[in-house]
Amino acid sequence: MEHDLLIVGAGPAGLSLARALRGSGLRTTLIEQSPLESLQKPAFDGREIALTQHSAEQLRQLGLWPRLGDENIAPLKDALVLDGGFGRAQSRMRIGHDLSPKSELGFLVANHHIRRAAFEAAMGDGEGPAPQLRCGQQVTGIQTDAQSARLTLASGETLSARLIVAADSRHSSTRRAMGIAADMHDYGRTMLVCNMTHERPHEETAWEWFDHGQTLALLPMNPDPVSGRPRSSVVLTLPHQAIQPLLGLDEAAFGLEMTRRFGGQLGDMRLVSTRHAYPLVGVWARRFVAQRFAVVGDAAVGMHPVTAHGFNLGLRSIDTLSKALIQAHQSGQDIASPQLLERYQLVHQRAARGLYMATHAVATLYTREHVPARWLRRGMVELGERFTPFKRAVAASLTGLR
Template sequence: MSNTNLDVAVCVVGAGPVGATLACRLGAAGLPVAIVDRAALPPMEHPDFDGRAYAIAASSRRLLEAAGVWSHLPLPSCPIEGIRVSDGKPGQPASPLFLHFDHHEVGEPFGWMTEARSLRVALNATLHAMPAIVVAAPTEASVTRTDQAAIVRTTDGRTIRAQLVVAAEGRESPLRRQAGIAVTRFGYRQAGLVCAIAHTKPHHNHALEHFLPGGPFAQLPMAPTEGAPHLSAIVWSERDAVARKLMALDDTHYANEIQRRLGSHLGDIRLVGRRWLYPLSALHAHSYVATRLALIGDAAHGIHPIAGQGLNLGFRDVEALAGLLTEAHAGGTDLGDPELLRRYQAARRPANLAMLAATDLLDRLFSNDNPALRLVRDLGIAGVHRMPRLRRAFMTAAMGGGRS
């Protein structure tokens, strides 16, 4: 396409799960939207299973339903109906002091495990199905922002005029850097290990969060896939050097290391799909907004995965920003209005900063083998288990705020 001029309300740069969901949510509300990404976004694709999955909180599912995405998922999602929280060491029985969350106490599952490939297919299909959305991909974008408008020029010849540009390009956001927005960063000297396992016993839709000296170890229930009637995602953290050694193991020995941490309650296990390694760090932007610009998702914040809330925080950004933009559009307000953007920042930045602080504290408290701290956290876990009102408060927070 060449020499095409477009006028839209919002241009989203970055079509990852958060940026694409925002475009779909705005498109579903009738706002004219453009989404730009350097990668191709075919409406239909059939990638192989690769072991990656997302924990979609209850509030995030409602957002995806409102955006028209959930109904396009080509593969079933698995509800998370129970979560067991425990403490221990690899190869040893877990502490007898534990915390159990049961979905019956809150009336719905805590969330749903959705394969990454399934969400990608659903997002791409929804983007192409909505008449209010223009997809510009694959292409590179350059953005000029003024008090009057934002102009996005793409390498495939489009000129897009928008009231607001949304940066959703991830942690190294070029738009954030171009706007001169500073970030605070710190590393954890840990790496995240991600894979999927098939096991011989059913998981009964229950998840495990097991705190170990090297970092948290999570088993998350997944829907069956071909050749694996009982399937779970594994996400765990280790010190960098240990993680590199683990990744060098063959599949059999790697599975043995998972079994040492998981225990025997799911029976024998084997790896399914690929293994992944991610360095762990945190960042937070000093501002979420600039002239005709808003940051969402990883462009604005990144946290330790200890609580599994990274993507869901991005979805909460989408929910807040989409609500404000939809209301403003209906009232004829300029979507780049500085007061509107300040309201978005006030709604999301303090909450995200609080979650960053909480996950950082949890990692420091649980990712160590100090006997005194182990006793304190074991007693804390057991204490919450015995306090129904506090337990329900934790469950509601994990769900993203419960029912809306």
Template sequence: MIDVLIAGGGYVGLSLAVSLKKAAPHLDVRVVDGAPEDAWKRDERASAVALAAERMLDVLGVWNAIKPEAEPILRMVITDSKAADPVRPVFLTFEGDGGEGRPFAHMVPNTALVGALREACGELGIPIRQSTMVERFASGDHAVSISLADGEEVEARLLVACDGVRSKLREAAGIKVVEFDYGQSGIVTTVEHERPHNGTAEEHFLPAGPFATLPLKNNRSSLVWTENAVDAERLVKGDDFLFEVELERRFGHKLGHLKVVGGRRAFPLGLTLAREFVAPRFALAGDAAHGIHPISGQGLNLGFKDVAALAETIVEADRLGLDIGSLAVLERYQTWRRFDTFRMGVTTDLLNRLFSNDITPVRIARDIGLGLVDRLPPLKNFFIRQAAGVASRGDPRLLAGEPI
């Protein structure tokens, strides 16, 4: 019998597997993933890894492999304007470290992140089966019976679903969600520019939604460009020249000539929060448990918080001789993570509604608020620590840089 079967081979599923195996080598942990073998190598996106997540990856022994590809975010600039405005006044600037003299976040290519975690799985003897997924499962008193798409039948003490925001396993478990479609899409691409960004990330609040530029290595930036869903589809599928013209209107010319060097894709944006994170012998983690707006850049870090909490819950229960798949054990994980996730979901929802509009009284009020925060160093430091993920008490040990 397998101890833990993880469905999903992204950064959440892989980091959970490594966390469990590092802390409890005797556990039989396996990963199944429906994507083809090398699909992860074609992911052109990059993600913001907060300081707390960096600490966790360091404990897992993978940060040194990731670090050469990671670009520190040294400064965050926030503006509020229309796309056609010739001048974009800066209302808020974050500078400083997240603690210990380390940047509050790094931008990391997804290929570097997933590649390092897959290598760690190989070193720890964690099998990763590609091109097959969990087709159906049934939870019993002592095990969950699992049927894979390739016809294999397995039993496990615990099944963890890390299969994304449209999780089929969440649906199969009968877990309901709170769901809202924003009518927006996030356009993701990479651009190259003439002048260096100097580690500066910028978020321009525009009427259609935030336009974020995030620093990468070699004079490149990752873009997360929020637009009305219809306009986003038109921009992604349309003429290259039109796309670059619209891009320059938002990006500006402060970094010189721009060149799109990555593919462009649009992802629908919405709020999805699972009402329950666990069921008997079943747990959700990452986007399967929550999908939030990218306005805060915290989606990946919420997933790593899930990993750290679930791994600690499982390992400590195993050390005490408890049944790691029992609902009594899994409830600790749910209690640990559900409130924080709902709070972040509500926060990003409110921020998106507040900033994705051009209502003059609302715009004046939010700009005054941003200006006040900019003039209050203690409040700014608080927000920097929040962005770094190091401001919460009672966080899992991995996020504090401590082994389980």
């Protein structure tokens, strides 16, 4: 066979897996339906990724970290959870970096910078030959048997390999083509994301504000390179029909509206980027493997962003699978044996299940507006602020150093 491994999807997950396998001797090919230029120069998409300390170390090992650029890496020192309207009725819980062994809980990097760095690390100069890359190619069919796995492309070409890995998003068509069902939860909400500057400093603190009727998040970024003002990635979550009018406001009106929604706590807020909207859907694949087939990243587990663990969990899946593949290849064993794939599935399910269920529970509780739910979440925030062991556990989760 010409290929040992076919990876469907050249996003951050697929590229990171390809990079992890460089120098292993495995012949890897990436299949991506987007054009090459969109991989080389990814466009800003509004999303800011919160990286744990553990994920930052993984990116260093993969060679992505120095390619991000210091100016694009913002420290995340503390986290602040807010509940209720602004004023005396608001409850607060602060998770400080002093509860962890590091000087910051993690880091914030824009998604398009991670995509660019992943492409450069996977395809640029480095240990071993770069993987093959097939851009502008759509997968139309997939078949596997005991001997091989085969992909059919829209061009009619068929590629065969020992293993196929799906890394093509939480709505993976490759996973579906293999007959793997997924449990999907539509939260009935859409998040609007953009970059904004503001008068008052963010003090390198992330906010998660569960206000009445809306959820607001503030992710601290480095100062705006043009004005020098404090800058943050702002995330507003509302029912879909309430998001659409906000996308149509001019910049000045949008700034005033966001200043109002944040209760003026950051002073005057101004839009400094394009605006993007994403429906919130959680996904859990019922299986992570099949015959000569595996899923990684969002194709395995698509997280609600409220706990900021989506990409971090995806990196764990890549680390687990790549190490298993390299070990099997070096030992002369089949990289797609049922035993290897089953071990990968068990390890990643164990790592992901608790986080997924806890994130789903938090997201569900904090989007309910009836009075008992409001009382419960207010009580949880107030109790958490007083209970240091709980905050220490949250800090450990945010750093990824447990």
